[in-house]
Amino acid sequence: MRVLIVEDEPTLARQLRATLEGAGYAVDSAHDGEEGQYLGENEAYDAVILDLGLPEVDGxxxxxxxxxxxxxxxxxxxxxxxxWSDKVAGLDAGADDYLTKPFRSEELIARLRALIRRASGNASSELTAGEVRLDTRSGRVTLAGEPVKLTAQEYKLLSYLMHHKGKVVSRTELIEHIYDQDFDRDSNTIEVFITRIRKKLGAELIQTIRGLGYSLEGR
Incomplete structure (x- = not known):
């Protein structure tokens, strides 16, 4: 999952980035409203953390x-x-949630997970596909109840597919959503990760839709 942080305070921005990357997210950062607006309009994000008091253009x-x-x-x-008036203004402008400073990183991550789940139509923090289960709170993946160890990138790819179970996801979409802005987008590593996930969780889990991409049906 890929997240944009728009925060002008350098120390907080670095802390947020470290927290999110530690939780398994790909992260881009913007330090003023103009840059943040541009990235939000031109890059693919699963969620945005947006400060209101930004230079150039306010949040x-x-x-x-x-x-x-x-x-x-x-x-x-x-x-x-x-x-309360600032909260109302933020929600009326289109915010999905509101968190005031200072805050605990655990609450921020929990709220972010919930936003991403709801946006993809998932109510539970535990995602399932056949005998595969992925707990978004702990990052734990199991197959028929047995834990399976995935690398960070394998987990990101599987998580994105499980959040969008039943949909065809193109290779380009996967690259846009599991890597940050600086990643080499000509890389062929998506196919490598798909192969590794199939070996660990079953060849039938991820279907290749020729010419379109991949689909996780959960059969």
């Missing part, structure tokens, strides 16, 4: 412009403004 304006342009990615507003 509410950025959010409003995204929504008016039809960008539907979940947005978690993160700000020091804690008055």
């Amino acid at each position: 509410l304006t950025v959010l409003d412009r995204w929504r008016r342009a039809g960008h539907r990615m979940p947005v978690l507003v993160l700000t020091a403004r804690d008055s």
Whole structure:
């Protein structure tokens, strides 16, 4: 899963990035509203963490412009403004959730997981496909009840497919959502990871749809 952080305070931005990367997310960062708006309009994100008090363009304006342009990615507003009117303004502009500073990283991650699950139509924190189960809280993957060890990139790819079970996901979409902006997008590693996941979890789990991509049906 790929997340954009739009935060102008350097120390907090670094802390957020480290926290999210430690939780298994691919992360891009923007340090002002203009850059954040551009990335949100031109890159694929599963969620955005957006500060309101940004230089160049304020966060509410950025959010409003995204929504008016039809960008539907979940947005978690993160700000020091804690008055009820600021919260209402953020939600009315199109925010999906609101967290005030200071905050605990555990709550931030939990809220982010919930936003991503809901956006993909999943109510539970445990995703299933046949005998494969993925717990988004712990990052634990099991096959028929037995734990299976995946690398970080294998986990990211499997998680994205399980969040979008039943849909055909192209190779390009996978690259856009499991790697950050600086990744070499001409890489052929997606096929390598698919092969490794099939060896660990069963060849039938991920179907190749010729000319289109991959589908996880859960059969």
